[in-house]
Amino acid sequence: MQETAYAKINLALHVRKRREDGYHELETLFAFVDGGDTLLAKRAEQDRLQVVGEFSTFLTSPLPTGEGLGVGAPAFDDQDGASPPPHPPPQGGRSSGANIVMQALGALPRPNGLAITLEKNLPVAAGLGGGSADAGALFRVVERAHGLPDDWRTRAAKLGADVPACVESITCVGRGTGTDLEPIDSDLTGTPVLLVNPRVPLATGPVFKAWDGKDRGPMPEGTAREIAQAGRNDLRDPAISQCPVIAEVLAALGQSAAWKVEMSGSGATCFALFDTTEARDAAAAAMPSEWWQMAGKLR
Numbered sequence: 001m002q003e004t005a006y007a008k009i010n011l012a013l014h015v016r017k018r019r020e021d022g023y024h025e026l027e028t029l030f031a032f033v034d035g036g037d038t039l040l041a042k043r044a045e046q047d048r049l050q051v052v053g054e055f056s057t058f059l060t061s062p063l064p065t066g067e068g069l070g071v072g073a074p075a076f077d078d079q080d081g082a083s084p085p086p087h088p089p090p091q092g093g094r095s096s097g098a099n100i101v102m103q104a105l106g107a108l109p110r111p112n113g114l115a116i117t118l119e120k121n122l123p124v125a126a127g128l129g130g131g132s133a134d135a136g137a138l139f140r141v142v143e144r145a146h147g148l149p150d151d152w153r154t155r156a157a158k159l160g161a162d163v164p165a166c167v168e169s170i171t172c173v174g175r176g177t178g179t180d181l182e183p184i185d186s187d188l189t190g191t192p193v194l195l196v197n198p199r200v201p202l203a204t205g206p207v208f209k210a211w212d213g214k215d216r217g218p219m220p221e222g223t224a225r226e227i228a229q230a231g232r233n234d235l236r237d238p239a240i241s242q243c244p245v246i247a248e249v250l251a252a253l254g255q256s257a258a259w260k261v262e263m264s265g266s267g268a269t270c271f272a273l274f275d276t277t278e279a280r281d282a283a284a285a286a287m288p289s290e291w292w293q294m295a296g297k298l299r
């Protein structure tokens with residue numbers, strides 16, 4: 001069974017309030033690109049994960065030497081030989097170091113194990129919800145094979161604020177910490193999109209911390225296109241303060257024929273939306289070759 005972990009972008013991201021627990025109340029318009037990581041799943045006695053692909057080596061290794069992170073090698077595994085529990089309990093947040101795919105497997109009880117090969121094509125810590133998209137894809141794999149438990153949204157939210165949206169992977173509005181979802185009819189499906197990342201990883205927590213606490217107002221109402229056109233990303237300036245090259249990426253995309261250029265999530269990836277694939281491809285060709293890029297269409 002194969003599943004794509006679609007890259008997430010935030011067409012608008014309005015941060016409204018810092019909460020006592022350090023999390024933030026926000027309003028966001030989630031959208032998804034028609035490409036990303038891929039998950040290959042096979043029935044197995046026990047859950048296992050192998051990570052391959054361009055960005056596989058950028059995931060934190062639980063092994064002191066970083067051994068096992070290379071292409072084709074097992075990267076994260078819940079087994080150490082003898083008789084490990086087939087479906088270990090969830091291991092808390094991502095800070096536990098376990099790959100979020102293993103955490104998602106642990107959060108979804110099943111009658112049999114799954115051997116997953118994750119092809120990591122998306123940059124890590126990039127504002128594309130890469131890990132969340134992987135977890136979302138895993139939820140869809142389990143849904144197809146066995147169905148999901150009724151409380152899957154709660155289980156998904158425990159893995160990360162972006163995970164519930166990534167399970168659905170359709171354009172939707174997120175509120176609260178980003179986990180209260182409301183579907184929206186998208187008038188942007190099929191829109192040509194270009195993602196550009198300067199290859200500088202940026203952790204999400206510190207970017208939220210650098211937000212100045214000023215509520216700049218709610219996300220506008222309207223169609224997806226109208227929200228994208230009139231909306232902001234309130235994490236843009238905090239992210240640029242920590243990763244100045246983002247301003248260069250935005251400026252480079254701003255030279256193109258795009259009708260919308262913005263940073264996604266907490267950065268550093270920026271996106272541009274176009275009227276035609278020709279305009280998108282011309283913009284892609286003009287980007288510095290050292291930057292990562294992915295061209296696609298919105299789902």
Ligand SMILES: C[C@](O)(CO)[C@H](O)COP(=O)(O)OP(=O)(O)OC[C@H]1O[C@@H](n2ccc(N)nc2=O)[C@H](O)[C@@H]1O
Pocket residue numbers: 010013022023024025026028094127129132159160161162163176177178204205206208265266
């Ligand atoms: C920036 C976005 O990607 C926009 O979609 C999300 O809000 C972040 O989603 P995520 O990476 O799945 O977030 P989590 O893994 O739950 O949290 C990572 C860190 O981001 C911060 N965080 C996240 C979501 C939120 N509403 N407020 C926050 O302050 C917290 O410091 C948290 O420790």
Ligand SMILES: Nc1ncnc2c1ncn2[C@@H]1O[C@H](COP(=O)(O)OP(=O)(O)OP(=O)(O)O)[C@@H](O)[C@H]1O
Pocket residue numbers: 058059060094098099100101123124125126127128129130131132134162202203204265266267
């Ligand atoms: N499968 C995975 N893919 C990416 N990162 C993972 C994965 N599993 C665990 N992580 C860890 O999660 C952290 C965040 O990575 P991720 O790529 O999801 O960030 P992001 O794109 O900024 O996400 P978001 O947009 O949701 O904030 C990294 O420190 C990484 O080590």
